[in-house]
Every structure is written in structure tokens, then in C-alpha cells.
Amino acid sequence: MSETIQVEVPTVGESISEVQIGQWLKAEGDWVASGEDLVEIETEKASVQIPAPSSGFLESIAKQSEEFAVIGEVIATIRVAEQPAGGSAPAAAPPAAAAAPAPQAAPVPSSAPSPASSGTGTAAAFVMPAAQRLLDTHGLRAADVPATGPGGRLLKEDVQAFVQNRPAAAPPAAAPAKPPTAVAAPRRESAASLVTDGPAHRTEEVKPLSMLRRTIATRLVEAQQTAALLTTFNEVDMSPTMQIRKEYKDRFVERHGVKLGFMSFFAKAAVEALRKFPAVNAEIRDGNAIYRNYQDIGVAIGGGKGLVVPILRNVERMSFADIEGTIAGFAKQASENRLQPEDLMGGTFTISNGGVYGSLLSTPIVNPPQSGILGLHSIQDRPVAIDGQVVIRPMMYIALTYDHRIVDGREAVGFLKTIKEVIEEPARLFLEL
Template sequence: MSIEIKVPSVGESITEVQIGAWHAEEGKWVAQDSEIVELETDKATFDVPAPLDGNIVEILKKPGETASVGEVIGYLEEAERPAGIDEPEPAKTPPKSEAASAPSKAKEATSNSEERVMPAAARVMAEKGIKSSDIAGTGPGGRILKEDVLNHQGSAASDNGTFREEEIVPMSPIRKKIAERLVEAQSNAALLTTFNEVDMSAVMDLRSQYKEMFLKKYDVKLGFMSFFVKAVVDALNLFPQVNAEIRGTDLVFRNYYDIGIAVGGGKGLVVPILRNAERLSFAEIELKISDFGQRARNNKISLDELQGGTFTITNGGVYGSLLSTPIVNPPQSGVLGMHGIQERPVAIDGQVVIRPMMYIALTYDHRVVDGREAVVFLKRIKEALEEPTRMLMEV
């Protein structure tokens, strides 16, 4: 008897998904609860598990096609485990001594895995039978881009003339949603951006002083983002308009701070939320952000973790950005942009000195936040980062 593989309900507002990769082929046996197909919505990517042991007898929807919630996308026929297929070993929790090195090990493994190949590049490589080991990636972190594959193929085909090709790829639900929200923000809000710069010496000195003790105690590195989250919460507490939103003809103010942290994922940029950031310690912030980053790369961020948020922080500096104008995530009224740290000459007490400087940018909805408030809000973040003890003393 065949069992229907259906698109499960994944959220009240979601009625359609896009089929991603099938992890199983027709005629192949799968174990119960193993991941058989990847589904993508406009907010997140998730996998559908096999309801029981059996063989995939038919696949109705191919990768890239859309399907409605409840629609049948394939059939599974119950069958016992074939001889020669071992039962998977249960996952083991690494001892604490290994936990501290997990992020670095994961990073090392990622650089040598399929995740360093971007999706468009992977499709061309599969079509042309090209191995990732044959291509030098030029993208961030050595990632292989589609252009790298085409250049490689073009070089190989240079004796037969110029290699020119176009590829039409449907926009993913996440990319469509990002496009819609960016246009919505530009069309429906009065956006302005104000800039400042921060001397990062004090933060860098604190990180250098406590990084080993912090790592030993919490099994996570002390990064810059926890300082920025703390500084943002401090500034939002003084300027609640930046944490507010327009709802109809009303302004909604909050006494809590749910901070969205933009992280790069396997399917694009996602913004999981640090709920009640005002209650979190430095260690809790770093642990949550590290967890977000790892799960975003594997498309394991849940829908609930992406919904809501009262303010957003995005860090273009990790990609080499020196200065940018971030776009507000509606219905929020503000977003802080971090950028790269560069040693630059600055004048202090009449002397020219070299300091590690970072440009920061605040884009805000002028319907909610006045220019003076925005400027002083950003100045407060600058002061909190240049003198971190001010946040502890609340002065």
C-alpha cells in the first residue's frame, strides 16, 4: 500500500512552498524519520521526514516546482530494511572539551564541503560534470560562484570559440519575499540614514583581555555583536521611538527589545530574533548568535524565530563593506548597520593617532523618528561602545 507524501502545514500565513532537493530517489529505500525532501517557503527552509520505513515509488514534484499545503508530492511504499543497509548510529553529544572547538571545526569542514559551492554554480557543475576541486572560488570565503564555473568552462572550451551561456532560474520564495519587503520599505516608509564612526579600541581591548576566560567558561567566543546588542538596547531604552512601529493610525511603543540579527544562510539572508535582548547576558547573546549562524547555514532556522522583531542589526563588515545604507525591515522603524574596522588616523586631544575605526549607520522611518532623535540615538551607541562601562553604570 502506498503512503502519500504531502506538504505539511508550516504556518498560518503560508499556503504554498517551493520544492527543493529530494534527498531520496525513486526506487530507493528510506528509513523512518529520515529527511526525504527539502521544502522552501518565503521565510525558511525545512525538510519533510519519511513517515515510515519504505521505498520511494513515485516523485510527483521536481525541484523548483511549487506545491500547495496538503498537496501530494510523492508516494512511499512500506518496506523492511534491505539486507546490507546498516541502521544509522545515534548522534553522540561531544564532551565539553570538544564543544569549544566545534565552531572552528565546523568552519573548517564547511570550507571543504558542498556549502562552499553556491546553488547556481552547483547546477552548472552538475550539468557539465565539473568537480568543485577543479575550480578556484572567488566568492567570500573561497565560495565557488556561477561565474567561476563559467570561466573555468570557457577556458576549457577556448579552442572551440567563445563560451557564452545564459541560465534562467526561478526566484526562490525567500528571494521573492526579500524583494517584496525591500520594495515595500522604500515605497511605504520615509527612510533616512544618518552616519557616525566609532573608535573600537575599548571594545577590542576588552575582548583581548577576557577572550580566553570567556571561551573557557562559556564554550563560545566573545565577539563584537554582543557589545552592539548591549549598546542598541541601551540606546533604545533612552529613545523608545526607534523601537516603536506604526499600526494603522497609532504608534505602538514597547517595553521589550526583540533584536533581529541578520545572518547569511544557505538560501540567502535571514534575520532570526533575539527575544527580550535586554535580559540576556553577553554569553547568552553570543551563544544564541553562534547557534543562529550554524543553523542558518543548514537552513534549520524555524519560522517562529524569524517572526516579529522590534529593531535589526546587520553587519556588512564581515563581507568587507566599509559603508552602506541598510534598509528598514517593516514594520520596524530602525536598523543599525555595522561595517569593517580599519586603522585610520584620527585627531584626539590635538594629536593625530592611529585607531581602529568603524563607520556605523542608522536607517530610520522619519514618520516615527525625528532627525534629532536618530542622530542622538546613534551618538549614544557610539558613546556606549567607546566607553563600555557606561552601559553597566547606566550613565
């Protein structure tokens, strides 16, 4: 008898006790190699891939996408086996199918979650557990729903699409015994349940907040409740920095293999401002003010699961190429949901660039326990007065949100003024003025 191995949620962080199941990279019945990524799980800090502990067939999936699981909980089982000849196994290839001859599977109802169905029409060869639950909810048979999954599998999305697109008169026929007074449609509050007991153009989809979104919500509310937040603004003439970038960007790419962006200029300018006004780089801890002599700057990056803020460590020691290369690496990892929790931990200050999304002006929220965050915005040509003349210049609004418990208004204004001076005279970065 072949061995069955349980796939458990691993320990992914000292303080993390619960995770959310992300995307299953393999389906039930698929063969998977030892060490091959099996499923993505999302923690409150990052996404992590769980590899297969052994080679074999993915026998069952206990937790579906978007459901929650605790550390150590079994989320799948693998039946240990060698890779079948010819590569990946067909849909009906798992050893479990050998328990009964294929011809005897014909009497099994098409709605039953059996891995071997002999229906030759529209019946699915295999009904995924999530799809079966939706079939039961809506009183449907698997044979009624077209299957689009690999190997003829009936997916949850197939049932959702079928229910959403069926005629509005279909729901009453499926439940004739309901009294006419039942006007409220039942709602399934499970992950990704689709409320469809109504007109096709008024459907609702119920989804739990992702772990990342829940963490962001908690931390932002914490910042609003515990810190005395205030935002001050300034504007920067981007002409000098844009001219330097235009002049050297091609040689920069040839020399370092990475593009020269604006973030490296602002990160270096932030280092100068943080050195000049160390309270913005400090935090309040246990009634004490903790001042740092290093600058670990978080840079907000749009990732596969939303906005994440990986940390650039010791920016004061990094070159422009180091900053741009590290940011590019983080952006690639974020798009693939491969950032590790340690990439997001710590940080003494944050820079958020809403300008890449078209934001003209905003008031960013401090990421506790930090005391400040710099908000960058879109660059727009605007008329400005210079030496008594009105000229058109590429201008950017910048904002600093700070914790007024430790940062005074004078320091906040001076901080933004330093950022402005450095960006408008970028030669200061190289002359250490």
C-alpha cells in the same frame, strides 16, 4: 500487494500557501526509514525538512528541486517495505522492478524513464524525470549521455553538462527540419532550465527566485514604498571595546563555551539607545504609534539560502554569554537550513553587520514594520585627531536607517551618538550609566 503512501506538503505556517522544493535527500529507488528526512522545502520565512511518513522505497518524485508546490500537494510516493538485508537497497531493488523479469527489460529504449534498463554500455540504469525532460527538449538519447548518479542514475546535471560541452555544430544536426529563418532559440521558463541552443560560451540558466529571495524582495520594496526612509551616520573608535575583548576573550570561552564577539557589545549598546529613544523601537500600526517596553533585536546572519534575520528575544534581559550563545546557535541552524519560521518572526529593531563581508559604508533598509536598523561596517585603521594630535585608531562607520514618519532626525542622531558613547566607553554597560 504492498501499500503506497503519498508524501504531501505539510502546513508550515498560518499564512503560507506555497513552498519551493529544495534538495531531495533521497533519490527515486532509495530505501528510507520512517521519520528520516526526505526532502527540504523552502518557505517564504525558512527552510523545513519533510520526514518520511513510513519506511519503504521512494517510488516516485512528482516535484523536482526548485519547483513550486502548494500546501497539501503530493510531491512523492513511498512503497511501504521493510529494510532489505545488508542495509540500503541497490538501485534496481524497488519492488516495482519485480513486476517483470530483469532479462525482459532489454528491449526498452534507453531514453525511456524506466527503473530497470539492461544496457551495459553508457546507458543509464535509471533516468531521473528531470533528466528525461531535458533529453526530450534537446532530442537526445539516454545512451548518449554519461551517467554519474548513484547506481548508474542519469541526472539532470549530467544532461546539462553534456549539452553545454558538446560541439557547437551538434544542435543543427539534432533539428534539421527547422527553417533557416528560425533565429531565436526557444527558452524553457521552468525551474533550472538551461538555455544552450547557441555557442558554448554564451549559455544562460533560467532559475525562479527562491521563496526566501521573493519574500526579501517584497518586503524591501514595501519598505521603500510605505516608509519615509532616511539614513544618518557616525563613526566609532573601536579601541576600548577591542581591548576588553582581547583581554577577556580566552576566559570568556573557558567560562561560557562560546566566543566573545562584537555583536554582543552592539546589541547591549542598542538596548541602551532604544531605551533612551523609544521611537526607534516603535512601529506605526493602524494610524497609531506602538511603543514597546522590551527589545527584540534581529541579527542578520548569512545562511545556506542567503541572509536571514533571526530574533533575539528580550535582549535587555540577556547577558553577553546569552547573546553570543544564541547567535552561534542561530548561525549553525542557518547553515543547515533548519531555522524555524518562529525564529524569524517579530522583532522590534535590527542590526546588520556588513563589515564581516568587507563593507566600508552602506545604507541598510528597514525591515517593516520596524522603524530602524543599525548598520555596522568594517574596522579600519584611520588617522584621527585626538587632543590636538593625529593618531591611528581602529575606526568603524555606523549607520542608522529610520522611518522619518515616527523618528525625528534629532532622535536618530542621538541614537547613534549613544551607540558611539557606549562602544567607546564599554564600562558604561556594567555601571548602568
